Amino acid sequence: MPTVSVPKQQFFELLGKQYSNEDFDELCFEFGVELDEDTTEEALKTNEEPELKIEVGANRYDLLCTEGIAQSLNEFLGRKETPNYKLSEPTTKLYIEPSTEQIRPYAAAAFLRGIKFTEKSYQSFINLQDKLHSNLCRNRTLVAIGTHDADTIKGPFHYRALPPTDIKFIPLFQTKELNGKELIDLYKQPEQKNNLGRFVHIIEDSPVFPVVMDNEGTVCSLPPLINSEHSKISLNTTNVLIECTATDKTKVEVVINQIVAMFSRYCAEPFVVEPVEVVSEHNQQSRFTPDFSSKTMEVSTQYINSCLGLEQPAQEICDNLKKLSLHATPSQKDGYLKVEIPITRPDILHPCDIMEDAAIGYGYNKLPKGEKLSSASFVAAPLPINKISDIFRAASAQASWIEVLPLTLCSHDENYKFLRVEDDGTQAVRLANPKTSEFQVVRTTLLPGLLKTVRENRKHTLPIKVFEAGDIVLKNEKLERKAYNERHWGAIYAGKNSGFEVIQGLLGKIMETFRTQWIADFGKAASTRGYWIEEDDSLPTFFPGRGAKVMFRPREGEDAKKIGTLGVLHPEVMKNFDVPYAASYVELNSEVFL
C-alpha cells in the first residue's frame, strides 16, 4: 500500500480542525486509511516541518497527494461537496503519428490555465507525479507523465517515434544538447542507477524512441525518460501542459484525470481544465482529453441492503454514498440507484465497489451483527496427508527427536553438489528471479535444511537429533502446474559417531507406528505387509557401504517398492555443510501411507 506524506499544519488547516493524533487516527480508521507516522517529534530536532505519513489503498489514486486526501476526508466529514470538474474550449491539438505503434502507442494531454502554485502545492504537484509513476504507471512502463511551461512551446503538438540519433535536445537539468543514444548512455551511468537509470530498459532496445514535439520541432519530452530543459516548469509557471504517453489506453485516461482533478483547483477558474484534441486516426483513438463525460452505474438498493444486512431506504444509502464522493439518485429502474462515478474514482468497477462505500459510509463497526452462521451442519475434516504427517511428527517427538522447520527454498549447490548428487534436470524447479543465491531451487529432499539446522546448532549437546515432516517439490510435465508437492519425513542423528543403528531403530519405531513390521532376509522371511532395508551403493550422499534403500510391501502378495533411503552421511557431505560430526539420516516419502 502506498504511503503519502502530507504537511501536518497545512493538512489540518484544509480539514478545518487541529486534530489530536487519537482523533485523527479514529477518522482514518473509519474512512479506511492509516496514519503510519507523525514526524512532529523528529521535525522538532531537525527543524523541519512536521509531516503525517498516511497509508492509502493501492487502488485509490485520488488519495496520492495532500489535496486529494483532504478533499476526500472533507467530503467524508460532510464539510465539502465533490468538485464539479468542467472543460473549457480546446485551443490546440496533439497529433499521434503511426510510428508510435512500435513503441508506445497512446497519448493524452491537457492544459491547466492561470495556475498559481505555492511552494507547497508545487511540491505536491511533483510528488503526485512520482507517486503515480511508481504505482499506477508501474514505474513508467504503462504511462509516463510530462509537464511543461505551456508558454515556452507552441501547439499543435506532435507525438512520434524517431530513431534515437534523430532526437536532439537539452534534457532537463542538463546543459548540453544530447541525442537519444547519448541520453541513454548518460542515464546508464552508475550514479543514475537508482534514478532515471531505472527506466532506461523500457525503450533502450527499440530502434525508435518516442518523442513529444511542439509545432516548431522543439522537443518537449522523450517519454518515459525525461522532459526537455527548454519547457521546464517552475513555481512561477502559470500555464501548464500535461502530456501522458502510454502503452495502456485505459490507464492513460486515469492518470491524466487524476492530475487535472487534483491541481485544477489552483487554476484561475478552479476545477476548469482546457482539453486537447487528440488526433490519432490510425488506431481510432482520436478524441478530446481529458474526458469528463458523466459515467454512471446502476445499483440495486436491495443488493446493497442484503450485503449490509440492513433495510435502508434509498435516500439513506445515497447520503452514505455521498460521503465517499459518489453522487447517487433513484434510478428510473425501480429499486435501483443511479450512481455517478467521479473522474477521481476509477476504482469503481462493479456494484460491489459501491456497496463497499455504502458500508463505509454507514460505518463498518455500526453494522448489525449477523446471526445466520451456525456451525452445526458442517463436518470438519483434516487433509489426509496432514494426518499422516501428524503421526510422523508425534512418533518422532516421542522417540526424542526435535522437530524443525527449515525453509523449502535453498541454493542449487545445497540441493545437489553439497550432497554429492548430479542434477539430471528432471526434478528440481528453478526460480527465475531470486534476490539471493540462497533461494535458487525448491528442495527435492529435506536433507539440506536439516543439515543447515544442525550446523547452526552444532554447540548443542550431542548427539543432535532433529526431524522434519514437510513438502518437497518435483517437476512433472503432465500436470497443469508442471510440478507437485510430495510430503516427506526426514530425521538425522549427528554426534561423535554415526549412530547408524539409532537411525535404523528410529525407522523401525516409525514403521511400527504405521502398522508395518520388519521382515528379515530382505523381505523373504514373510510375504505380508512389512519393510526391510537393502544396501544400495547408488546413493552418493551416503558413505560407501553404509547407504541403503527402504523397501515397503503394503500388503500380502503385492510388490515391494522403494519408499526412502537411509545411511551414514558421506564425510564430504558433512564437510560441505560445515558440520564437524558424523551423522546418519533417513528420509521417507510419507504419501505411501495414505
Added chain:
Amino acid sequence: MSDFQLEILLKLNELGTIGSTLEVFPNIDPQIVLSSLNSLKAHGKLDYTKQDKNYFTLTKEGDEIVAKGSHEMRLLQLVNKFSKLQIKEVATHMGADGKIGQAKAFKNGWISKNKDNELTVSDKISSVDAVVDETRDLLVKIQKGEYKSVDDKTLNDLKKRKLITAKKETGFQVVKGADFSTELTKLETDLTAGMVASGTYKDLKFKPYNFNSEGIFPESGALHPLSKVREEFRQIFFSMGFQEMPSNQYVDTGFWNFDALYVPQQHPARDLQDTFYLKDPIKSDLPDDKEYMENIKAVHEQGKYDSIGYRYNWKPEESQKLVLRTHTTAISAYMLKKLAENPKPTRLFSIDRVFRNEAVDATHLAEFHQVEGVLADYNLTLGDLIKFMEGFFEKMGVTGLRFKPTYNPYTEPSMEIYSWHEGLEKWVEIGNSGMFRPEMLESMGLPPNMRVLGWGLSLERPTMIKYGVQNIRELLGHKVSLDFIETNPAARLDEDLYE
C-alpha cells in the same frame, strides 16, 4: 566406616572431648582427618571446630647451633683457646660460619682486634665461661615450642638468618554429637526396589533430600512452536466445521495465483520484485475449463457480470507463467472453482507456506505460513462476516474486535481486523478479511447470491507474540535454536495471547 573414623569415635568416647586432633592423631594427614570428621558429622556423631596452630621449626643450621653453640660463641671459645688468632685463620678453623661468628662477636663486644690484625678476647669479658649464648638459648626455647615468649622482631631476625622456619597446622577440636555412638549406620540416599521387597527400609536411615532443586529433566523430543500454534488454529477451524484444503501445491500458475482472483496482469503484486517466477519449468497449461477461461478473459478485458472490467488486453501467456504461490488464496480459488460444479454452503481452511520475493529482515522472510479461512453461503452479509470473525478470534482469547476498510484486489468489501493490545496500548491489526469479488466468483459459475467470505492472517506473527520471538529468522528456518524448541511451553492460544 573406615578404621580411622572408628578410631576417632573410640578416642572421643575415651576422652569425652578431643582437644586437638593434631595432638591426638599427630601422624594423620589433616585432609583425611577433615573428611572423616565431616562424614561423621553428617551422621550426627560429632561436631568439631577448626583450630589453626602456628609454630616454628629449626633449620639444619639452627639444629647445629643448639648442638654446638652459636657461631659467635664458638669463635669466642676459639680465640680464648689460642688467646690470639690471626683474622685470616678464622676461616681455616670455622669455614663460612667464621665470618658470621666474627661479626656477631664484635657486635656483642666479645672480641677486639689489635694492630697486627689479631683477634683477642675483649677486656670486658672477665670469664668466657660466664658469657651467655643468647642465640642458642633462643633456639632451644623455640625448639621446645615456647616461641610465644619470644618477640616478633627477634623471630623475624632468626627467620632472616635462616635458623628457623614458620609452620602452620590445622587441627580440630572435636566434641560428641547428638547421635554419638561408637557404631555407625550408613545413610541411604534412595529407596530401592530391594528395600521395598525386603522391608529393610523400616530400619534404615535416609539422607535428607534437598528440595531446593529442579530435579533431573527427562530426555525428550519436542515439536516446533510454529507447528504447535498451527495445531491450535486447526483445532479452532475444526471446531467450527471447516475442512482442510489440499494446500500442498507450492508451484502455481499466474492464472490461479492472480487472474482467477481478479488481479489484473499489470498489478504491482505480479512484479518480479514481489513474486518468485520459475525458469524451469517455465510455462504452465491453461485450466481445462475453456468456458471459465473465456469468462476470466472477458471479465478482465471488457467486464462481465455487471463489472466494467479493467479494460486492457488480457494475455494467456501471462496466466501461464509459473510462480511460487504468493498466497494460499490460489488454492482457495481452485477449491471455489470446484465448488461451482455443485454449489452448496461450504467451509474450507488451510495453513501452509507462501512465498514472497522480499528482502529478508527481522519481520520478513521469503517464505512464511498463511492461515486462511473461506466460508461460502447464500446471501451472507458483512454483519455475518463480523460476527463470525468475533467467534473465530474469541476462541483464541481475542475479543473486542474492530474492522477497518481496506483494499484487497480480490475482496470487496475488505476489512482489516484489529484488536486492542494491552501491552502496546493501541489497536493492532490481527488479520485481513473480506467478501470475494463477484467478478471472481461468477466467472467460476457460482450463483450470484452465493457469497464467499475469506480471511487470513500469518501464522508467524501470533507465534512470535506468544513466544516473545523478536526475529522471524529465529523462528522459521535453520537459524532456529534447538534449545528454544526444546524448552518452549504448550501453545494455548486461549491463554493470554497478548501478554
